[in-house]
């Protein structure tokens with residue numbers, strides 16, 4: 001057993017922390033959040049210049065070929081801000097989907113520009129649906145000669161407004177009511193193509209958009225890998241990608257914990273620092289439990305992935321704990337901060353919004369706990 | 379026991395009920411534009427709300443159980459109940475416009491003020507002619523109300539005020555700021571504060587909007603953005619000091635009893651009723667989402683919680699309006715409501731996913747009101763004190779660990 005970071009991971013952590021501190025100081029984060037800005041191209045270019053858009057991507061496809069834990073160390077720091085941008089969508093999830101689903105030719109053409117951050121991709125799975133899963137894929141793609149024609153709406157697509165193309169989940173076969181995971185195909189759709197419109201959505205959420213497809217023609221060559229095999233490929237990619245997202249949530253919870261613990265020392269009410277009140281201690285104790293539960297389930301899952309061990313149960317556990325933990329940590333922090341914590345200029349608010357957004361992203365805690373139960377054989 | 383809110387067996391009450399309903403149909407059109415988000419409501423809506431408030435006030439229905447000689451309705455529990463339920467049906471909160479300090483100041487003045495002050499300040503509040511904000515919280519800490527530092531100094535026939543309040547008020551015009559101030563910086567704790575009715579037009583008072591993601595719980599009247607208010611040598615006649623100089627802590631006991639829910643409530647949370655309806659009417663893959671077993675469990679949890687919230691409010695409403703002794707009940711209904719709102723905020727998102735977060739008109743359920751409920755549920759923990767201080771107060775009222783339990787503040 002050794003639960004420490006390696007030296008190179010520690011160096012990466014320091015570099016990333018420095019980047020966040022200088023490029024996105026708190027007032028910049030709150031300002032982006034107040035204006036619901038989900039993408040800052042200049043920051044993206046700088047980060048991509050450091051190789052952060054292709055951390056996991058193997059070197060033969062232009063990436064750094066680093067491990068899951070390495071990548072997570074970076075994401076934890078990004079989550080501290082929390083820094084918006086397609087870091088996860090285009091830097092982790094899309095490349096892993098391409099690696100899982102794509103042909104060799106597709107990997108060679110699609111992955112290097114993503115890894116360099118020159119192009120941005122996001123994965124668009126759900127149609128308008130109250131929850132995540134294969135059942136949320138409704139859009140059909142009709143075969144028309146050498147092309148597919150796509151009609152419909154992909155909703156609550158993360159980083160849609162930043163993306164050059166989408167990896168879109170569509171149905172190319174009649175639905176099998178007994179198994180909705182069958183017949184799903186992944187198609188590359190350029191956001192600039194005729195019939196595609198993308199917009200960012202307003203709400204208590206960050207960088208989430210809507211994509212409308214109206215008579216969009218894509219060549220059969222835009223299908224990633226084998227038609228009908230999209231869902232299992234997505235599942236395999238998510239098995240590898242999710243713990244990195246969890247690390248971002250852990251980073252958010254870590255930052256919230258730190259400034260909340262600090263506040264209990266500096267805020268004086270009734271003549272004493274509020275941290276002396278047992279009620280306030282209770283909130284921070286809950287907070288740190290939420291944080292550490294998220295942290296250690298996440299890093300265990302990452303470590304299993306790095307060691308090529310079966311990790312499904314751990315991955316789902318981590319996504320459940322990190323989503324719930326980040327969310328609850330923010331509530332705990334609101335409890336401690338009281339009035340000031342509801343001000344959009346306070347650093348807590350972007351975390352509250354991010355925690356809520358990621359809570360539902362790619363399946364909420366209930367969804368993942370159920371898959372965890374299946375995976376571990378409960 | 380009788381939990382029934384049906385008055386059919388009493389012809390007088392039936393007649394009164396008819397009168398209220400007919401009046402509301404004529405005077406409170408249902409199709410008035412209402413903003414989903416109380417932070418963003420328009421001046422037009424504000425004006426409409428003021429207008430309906432004045433009309434209700436003129437009939438004594440705005441504050442039906444307050445004494446009629448000071449502009450209240452002087453009505454009994456049954457009639458107050460009828461008015462409350464009818465307004466609720468029309469989706470009109472009481473009062474219909476943001477008046478955080480109004481009933482609290484009126485009650486405090488009725489309990490602690492001079493006869494002259496009662497006659498001067500209270501009737502315009504109860505008749506809906508004036509808007510009053512409550513100004514308590516200061517930047518250095520809201521929980522410890524007794525250490526307010528906004529200073530009022532006697533100068534001839536006036537008090538001169540300097541200082542700052544925060545998280546107070548809202549948008550648009552108001553008439554009075556019901557304000558707690560320090561009147562003796564060297565005086566002993568709890569014997570150095572006083573309450574002033576500060577006319578909004580006083581020179582030297584400035585307002586600044588805050589950008590909070592929340593303003594209050596669901597079902598209350600819209601507020602607009604909360605504000606910070608600054609006092610720079612603001613002069614107020616000494617007549618406006620209520621309850622005696624340095625006697626403000628006693629006055630606060632009445633104020634806080636109301637602020638902490640001591641009057642109870644009978645409201646339905648129609649935004650939640652709409653949420654249930656949305657789940658029943660919205661289909662996914664051909665089936666109402668309320669029939670999805672996960673969603674159904676969540677709806678059941680929300681529903682059960684909601685019933686308790688309503689019953690605790692009703693219990694307190696009954697205790698208050700029948701003038702029975704109370705201890706922890708007011709603050710308990712407030713506390714429960716906060717925690718219920720927080721739980722519901724999460725549960726709605728669990729049921730609807732991003733549909734609980736989105737405010738875009740194309741996708742947001744119930745024209746945005748559900749999203750507002752979700753967001754405000756997170757902010758409902760602190761208005762009028764935190765859920766921690768609620769617990770402190772409840773514990774004192776129950777006499778936990780003490781031989782004497784603290785009694786409830788005096789109410790009207």
Ligand SMILES: Cc1cc2nc3c(=O)[nH]c(=O)nc-3n(C[C@H](O)[C@H](O)[C@H](O)COP(=O)(O)OP(=O)(O)OC[C@H]3O[C@@H](n4cnc5c(N)ncnc54)[C@H](O)[C@@H]3O)c2cc1C
Nearest residue numbers: 277335336338339514515519520521545593762763764766
């Ligand atoms: C939406 C909203 C609307 C509001 N409207 C108004 C208004 O109209 N008028 C007005 O005057 N104010 C208003 N407020 C302010 C509100 O009353 C204060 O936020 C509240 O009293 C808490 O004060 P604070 O924010 O300064 O927190 P603090 O007092 O700084 O509290 C910080 C933390 O310490 C804890 N704490 C403090 N004392 C104790 C204790 N004795 N025991 C245990 N824990 C303790 C608190 O629970 C909290 O966790 C509003 C606030 C909000 C968020």
